[in-house]
Amino acid sequence: MTAVAEHRASCGLVTIEPFEAYPHAVPLRRWLSHPASSWWGMAGLSTDEVRAHLGAIEADPHQRAWLGRVDGEPLFYVETYDPTRVLLADVPEVRPGDVGVHLLVAPPVERRVHxxxxxxxxxxTGFVLDGLGATRVVVEPDVRNAAVRAKNDEAGFRVLRELELPEKRAALSVLTRDDRAAAHLAPEPMAVAHRHLVTKALAEFSHERLLAPAGLGDDAYEVVLAALPRHDAGRARPGRRPSPRRRPRPRPRPRPRPRPRPSPTASAPGGSPSSTGPSTRRASRARSTGAPPRSTPSSWSSSCSPSSPCPSTSSPPTSRRSRRPSPASPTSTTGAGRRASS
Structure with a gap:
């Protein structure tokens, strides 16, 4: 039989096809006889009675039977019906366009598939809403069947009310496309998601030193902002250690600037210190060579008089290289000439 719906899931490829009574009545009877399927109330049926039940469904235009496979293996049985004509015709909450569903998953043979x-x-639910074009999916599980009601809540079904049916007290529940899209926002799944999210946030903030969890005993903790001072930080509560505080980082000290060193001095023959700077060296060199000492700005000011005017301050002093006598100059004085003149 050709599949009319496919759904890729973590457990494999889920397909749905019309149910054929003769080849699949035997495994269906075995599924209905399992204790886990006691809520169907068909545990004592024979194979012929199961085929008769399937024939009645096939003859009714308001009901259909479907076989579900996972990776090609038959694993579940589905009945769809028009609730305005079958079973819930007198219930005012039922609307035209609703499709009722009965679902039976094959009991595990060896181990359960997660x-x-x-x-x-x-x-x-996707096949009924999208494939059959239903406005809402309607289910009426027994109020005592907690496992099925938990699965319905996980899928996004909303309980409208409880009502009395011929063989049970049922919880009338419906599922719309919006309910299916927001199934993960149901209270129970959201509570689990919030716990995981808060745990992850506390772990990350504690790792970054933004929070400082402190144990209070009996698996209870107090979360304190580590970067902000507490108003009761000075008072230690009994049974717990005070939360650690971060010490301020010391500021770097400025390096001392090097002090200028004094110029070296030498003692004169009379015992008084005399400068050994460039001007002193030039004067001693002039005495040894017989050349007049070069004028400096300080000597200009001291040699000014009414008879000898001051030299022009606009002209710079003669450089050392231009003042030295050239060997070819007639004014040069040799050592022999100095001995002859003396």
Whole structure:
């Protein structure tokens, strides 16, 4: 039989096809006889009675039977019906366009497959809403069947009210497209998600030293902002250590600037210190060579008189290189000439 719906899930490829009574009545009877399927109330049926039940569904234009497979293996059975004509015709909450659903997942033979029932629920609700074009999906589980009601709540079903049916007290529940899209925002899944989110945030903030969790005993903690001072930081509560504080980082000290060193001095023959700077060296060199000492700005001011005017301050002093006599100059004095003149 060709599949009319496909749904890719973590457990495999989920497909849905019309149910054929003769080849699949035997495994269906085995599923209905399992203790886990006691809520269907069909545990004592024979194979012929199961085929008769399937024939009645096939003959009714307001009901259909479907076989579900996971990776090609038959694993669930689905019945769809028009609730305004079958079972819920006198219930005022039922509207035209609603489609009722009965779902039976095959009991596990060896071990349970994690996420199988949730994947089957998602595939069936998607097939009814999108494939059959239903406005709402309607279910009426027994109020005592806590496992099925938990799965309905996980899929996004909303309980309208409880009502009395011929064989049970049912919780009338509906699912719309908006409910299916917001199924993860249901109270129970959101509570789990919030706990994980808060735990992750506390761990990250504590790692970054933004929070300082402090144990209060009995697996209870107090979260304190580590970067802000507390109004009761000076008072230690009994049974707990005060929260650690971060010490301020010391400021770097400025380096001392090097002091200028004094110029070296030498003692004169009379015992008084005399400068050994460039001017003193030039004067001693002039005495040894017999050349007149070069005038400096300080000597200009001291040699000014009414008879000898001051030299022009606009002209710079003669450089050392231009003042030295050239060997070819007639004014040069040799050592022999100095001995002859003396």
């Amino acid at each position: 996420g199988l029932t949730s994947a089957v629920m998602a595939a069936v």
